[in-house]
Amino acid sequence: MEKLLCGVDLGGTKLAAALFKQDGTLIAKKLVYDHRKDSCDEVVQVIVELLGKLFRENGVDTARIAGIGTALAGHILYEEGKIITTSNFPVNMQGYPFADRLGAYFPGVKILLDNDANAQAYGEYKYGAGRGSGSLVFVTVSTGLGSGIILDGKVIRGQSGTAGEIGHCIVDYKSDVRCSCGNFGCAMALASGLFFPDLYSMYMKQGLYSTIDITEENVGQVDGRMILEGIRAEDPVSCAVAENSAVVVGTSLFNIFSMLDPELVVLGGGLMALGKDYIKRIIEEFHSHTHGMMYREMKIKLAETGADAGLLGAASLILEG
Amino acid sequence: MEKLLCGVDLGGTKLAAALFKQDGTLIAKKLVYDHRKDSCDEVVQVIVELLGKLFRENGVDTARIAGIGTALAGHILYEEGKIITTSNFPVNMQGYPFADRLGAYFPGVKILLDNDANAQAYGEYKYGAGRGSGSLVFVTVSTGLGSGIILDGKVIRGQSGTAGEIGHCIVDYKSDVRCSCGNFGCAMALASGLFFPDLYSMYMKQGLYSTIDITEENVGQVDGRMILEGIRAEDPVSCAVAENSAVVVGTSLFNIFSMLDPELVVLGGGLMALGKDYIKRIIEEFHSHTHGMMYREMKIKLAETGADAGLLGAASLILEG
Numbered sequence: 001m002e003k004l005l006c007g008v009d010l011g012g013t014k015l016a017a018a019l020f021k022q023d024g025t026l027i028a029k030k031l032v033y034d035h036r037k038d039s040c041d042e043v044v045q046v047i048v049e050l051l052g053k054l055f056r057e058n059g060v061d062t063a064r065i066a067g068i069g070t071a072l073a074g075h076i077l078y079e080e081g082k083i084i085t086t087s088n089f090p091v092n093m094q095g096y097p098f099a100d101r102l103g104a105y106f107p108g109v110k111i112l113l114d115n116d117a118n119a120q121a122y123g124e125y126k127y128g129a130g131r132g133s134g135s136l137v138f139v140t141v142s143t144g145l146g147s148g149i150i151l152d153g154k155v156i157r158g159q160s161g162t163a164g165e166i167g168h169c170i171v172d173y174k175s176d177v178r179c180s181c182g183n184f185g186c187a188m189a190l191a192s193g194l195f196f197p198d199l200y201s202m203y204m205k206q207g208l209y210s211t212i213d214i215t216e217e218n219v220g221q222v223d224g225r226m227i228l229e230g231i232r233a234e235d236p237v238s239c240a241v242a243e244n245s246a247v248v249v250g251t252s253l254f255n256i257f258s259m260l261d262p263e264l265v266v267l268g269g270g271l272m273a274l275g276k277d278y279i280k281r282i283i284e285e286f287h288s289h290t291h292g293m294m295y296r297e298m299k300i301k302l303a304e305t306g307a308d309a310g311l312l313g314a315a316s317l318i319l320e321g
Numbered sequence: 322m323e324k325l326l327c328g329v330d331l332g333g334t335k336l337a338a339a340l341f342k343q344d345g346t347l348i349a350k351k352l353v354y355d356h357r358k359d360s361c362d363e364v365v366q367v368i369v370e371l372l373g374k375l376f377r378e379n380g381v382d383t384a385r386i387a388g389i390g391t392a393l394a395g396h397i398l399y400e401e402g403k404i405i406t407t408s409n410f411p412v413n414m415q416g417y418p419f420a421d422r423l424g425a426y427f428p429g430v431k432i433l434l435d436n437d438a439n440a441q442a443y444g445e446y447k448y449g450a451g452r453g454s455g456s457l458v459f460v461t462v463s464t465g466l467g468s469g470i471i472l473d474g475k476v477i478r479g480q481s482g483t484a485g486e487i488g489h490c491i492v493d494y495k496s497d498v499r500c501s502c503g504n505f506g507c508a509m510a511l512a513s514g515l516f517f518p519d520l521y522s523m524y525m526k527q528g529l530y531s532t533i534d535i536t537e538e539n540v541g542q543v544d545g546r547m548i549l550e551g552i553r554a555e556d557p558v559s560c561a562v563a564e565n566s567a568v569v570v571g572t573s574l575f576n577i578f579s580m581l582d583p584e585l586v587v588l589g590g591g592l593m594a595l596g597k598d599y600i601k602r603i604i605e606e607f608h609s610h611t612h613g614m615m616y617r618e619m620k621i622k623l624a625e626t627g628a629d630a631g632l633l634g635a636a637s638l639i640l641e642g
Contacts, residue, residue, distance in 0.1 A: 084616045158582020160616040165579040171494045173572045182612045251494045258486040259580055261479020291503045295405045295481040
């Protein structure tokens, strides 16, 4: 009988787990929101319970599972299945041997842990916009900004597993806009949702006037959805935030082209919901830089794996590793 | 009998060709300066004559040659041995089928053409600072700024051969400093020798005073050697140019780390002659950005293949391709 792929998406707000056929078809999925515990071991315990239910309800025993892939936002020591840093998880998971601890509950089952952008990149490569491509870079523009690099069918992870951090690449070395990593002028701090309050505030200080009742007091609530509403209401500050984000993402695509010359970039992440004009502006900015330097067109496509991209990506890692 | 490697370094000011043993030992080398002809075919003719002399004088026939590797500054379509753009060559070589034309004179001999940074990267990997490393990025800071990426022993060239262009990556997306590629804020335009006159002029306009008799009239002569003299004489403008160059190169190393997490970066190119303080400043700038993001130290070493780096790099490509 065909073995199944199991994916776990360990996010800051929700924990999801799912079973897929090897062709990417979703068999079953379960979600919980009470996984933010006080210790790493307790988090693993929640995952084990969730997987137990998922397997039982679908009449699947661990012998049917080809492996369990987990995706997490952060720096991951892939080979050892350890966590280096996490981006949006309250528990300090630094140095936690996640794969070993989860694996103890599922003897004989392959357990992999990877960065969420790497996982989604591989999911797009196997099942999404990257089918048929040998090499691609998946770029996710969301709360953060990240990427996963696939060359000749292999995820490029670097010596410790932290490659692909396009969001931490510096695109304005003289900037006074600070990223959560501590650096100034990272692409992430200038383009991603986490920094929309800072950017909104910055443009107001520069003299733009908010027409959607955002002030210095409530600017902390600004997120992608509010910027979308702002764009629709022609709020000048929201438009400036979105414009700057698109310019920085487009510039980052050009930097990816310059460094890796991939045949395809797949664009995904929650901020694609900002709409066609935003996406068009990203692509326009990219092309404004290529001039005579691009001999073969770098294709840019939108991600196709949809709402379950994180889960499917995590599960797909089993086919690579 | 052991076959020999032949390297050709096709530069803007000189053309060199050399024979090496497979262990990298130089057997013989020849140089000419009259290769800047009116057509690509004539340039190839000069190369053929130079190689003919080199082979005859060393009693080597083409059956002894494992292959001829040529390195050129520019964008190269590696698989087809064609030139896309050149950076410092007066003849328009765009689209020229270099490998085919050179190969017509040496039937049965493997002919390869590659970007000079890729060639030097592979030379460092085989014979220089990269011996024993699986992956490295070679960064050359010279008239231009370029890099060559080697992952698991293979040069990463991208879909058309133009990967590794760290110099064209944008590190200041709001900059008004223009690069020869047409873009603003490329690392190359802010760090490499070709742009020292522009940068010197910019700092003078910003109010720094030259103490080495450089004015708007003669600023065009500013090059790496003059900046070195300027640093020694504590000229404030020269020091500002060197400081900015080091900061931009250090930032570029951090961007390389973020994207590729390589175990090693090898630093080379003519501007390393700016001295220990310049190199120290590059490395210091790199480390100022890494914070908790670097789990395993990215080693930074100086290039070791020396004066014949271009030739040895070109020749070494034969062992890869």
